[in-house]
Amino acid sequence: MKNRLLYIFFPFIIVYLLFLGLPLVRMLTFNSLGYLISDTSSGILASIYYTYIIALAVALIAVLFSIPYAFIFARKRSLGYRLADSIIEVPIMIPSTVVGVMMLITFEPQMPVGHFIGMIVPEYTFSDSLLAVILTLLFVSSAYSIRIIGASYRREILQYEEVATTLGIDEMKSFFLVSLPMLTKSIVRGVILSWARAISAVGSILIVAYYIYPGFQQIAGVFIYSQFLGSGLPPAAASSAILIITGIIVLALLRIFGGKDAFIY
Amino acid sequence: MHNMKFSRTTITIIVVLVAGILVGVSAGYYIPRGSASPSSSVSVFAAGSLEYSLGDHFNPYFRNSTGISVGSTFSGSVSGARNVQSGIHYDVFVSASAAVIPSLLMPNYTDWMVIFASNEMAITWLNPSYNIPVGAFWFENITSPGVTVAASTSQLDPSGFQAIEMIKLAGLLYTGWNNSSYGAYVKEAFGNNFSAYMKYNAAWNSWFGKEGYLEKHNYGGNYSNNDSLALYDQIFLYMLSRGETKLTTVEIGLDGLLAAGTADYALTYKSQAVNQGLSYFKNSDGGNGLSSWINLGNISESHVEFYQMVNSTGPTTPDDNIGNLPGAPILYAATVLNGTANTQAAYSYIYYLITESGQKFLANSDFDPLPVAFGFNIPYIPASLSSAIVPIPSYMPQSAYV
Incomplete structure (x- = not known):
């Protein structure tokens, strides 16, 4: 039975992998290697570097929120908490441009929340700022680390922490000495996935920060979009290929960290 | 022989998977055909600044007058042209800068255009x-x-x-x-x-x-x-x-x-x-x-x-340049792209746009329609439009439309 199912399912996997792989191969081979190399002087490398650093900062902030979130929501399962918990996925389903608009009408200094922040922080600005990019990317990408770390904590770790507590180790110690070390792999996975999601955000960033003042840097997705509209498909495809190559490296790292359970979140 | 026999569960799985594929393929094949048939529709890309006058007013009028339905996409003229270069087809392309059509769409996607309005x-x-x-x-x-x-x-x-x-x-x-x-x-x-x-x-x-x-x-x-x-x-x-x-x-x-x-x-x-x-x-x-x-x-x-005494050169940080073009009036232009199945419907759309009815809607939206549209590459312009155009005046700088 098992072998038969393997034979039945195998063609589907082939079709699916082809479906995923063909556009990637097409993008990577759209330009010659020489053209790809010449495109590295277009500014895409600096943009990717800048994007990766920002995305890493965002992913680390997401993890910072994920750990207390996991701790609380593993223990509290009443209706109110479950409702609050359901908000986590909402940013994933909101169209990217809508997220950009939401950020603007919330955090712009002339809007109520932004005005309040402006009263506390002198010379507060939002659009075209690094803060705008970080908050927007955090909004769209934090759900991934929250869910990975939360699920891991609840399913795999909470029981050990409870055992530690019954052995007389206080709650604080058991969390930091037992749970956190066991969460390391999930935290790394969460960082990588939130990081990857932050890199892929474009529509929302086009709205809140077409460029980032004062250096006028563009995050990679916006840079490629500008390249596509300003210079056409070949340079945009070349920059996209460079971005994809780095993305593949990240996913390879994820696979290495995840081992045989890499696909289970 | 025993190994070749499929259990009921296996057969059910096969049936479900095959049925799923068939349903998916059928849906993909038939759903686009469920929309307006090619014989009665025209797909139009138009500059975002035309969304109100065309999308809200002219297009419904054109559909009511001709029975030809209009599928509209409104966005930046340059981004629309880039979409065309990347394989997206529109029957009619309307740009907020006449120069976009010759520079990005000729000769691969069209050979002509008509300039029909200005803006301020x-x-x-x-x-x-x-x-x-x-x-x-x-x-x-x-x-x-x-x-x-x-x-x-x-x-x-x-x-x-x-x-x-x-x-x-x-x-x-x-x-x-x-x-x-x-x-x-x-x-x-x-x-x-x-x-x-x-x-x-x-x-x-x-x-x-x-x-x-x-x-x-x-x-x-x-x-x-x-x-x-x-x-x-x-x-x-x-x-x-x-x-x-x-x-x-x-x-x-x-x-x-x-x-x-x-x-x-x-x-x-x-x-x-x-x-x-x-x-x-x-x-x-x-x-x-x-x-x-x-x-x-x-x-x-x-x-x-x-x-023409000024140029388009902008700041370099961030780069805001498209080249050192002489200043020129804002001219809106339209064309029909190669590969359009129903060219007559597309020509009809442009004819309505550049003549009395379209010009009325444009004027109502505070555009400045030209009294008579200018034709670029007139020998290529379809006969059904030629009666509604005149050559581009010689004093008009080429940078205004090339």
């Missing part, structure tokens, strides 16, 4: 506290300390480099009475009224010049007397470097930036202002307060020659 640059705002009263020296309002100004990015949207040209033209108009190249146009613009010119010139120098208002307020300024680039430098160099000039994509919508308070003023088309409910700087007659000599909306020979 305007100073727009949404928050009433930024109101610019009739007769004000508008360049003071948009460069006052603390004010933010938004324009489109030149590389993505024609209104971006047209804003740059408009700002540079203002410098010529208010400082160039005695200039040997364009002084005659300045005199014509002021009706040879020197004192009228001097009012603006004095305001210009006392605002931007040495020990002028801006310098006294430690906000840039300190430009030479009669520096025609003072306004450009203040907005596109000084304010841009401080984050007080915002360059953004047309897809975002400058009106959205005004609504969110991200920008106080936007440099955009008058039609945009009218259609999106923005206020704009007006003259005492209720028309555009920006002189026709600087708003890029006049196609008379002298105006067009004056427009």
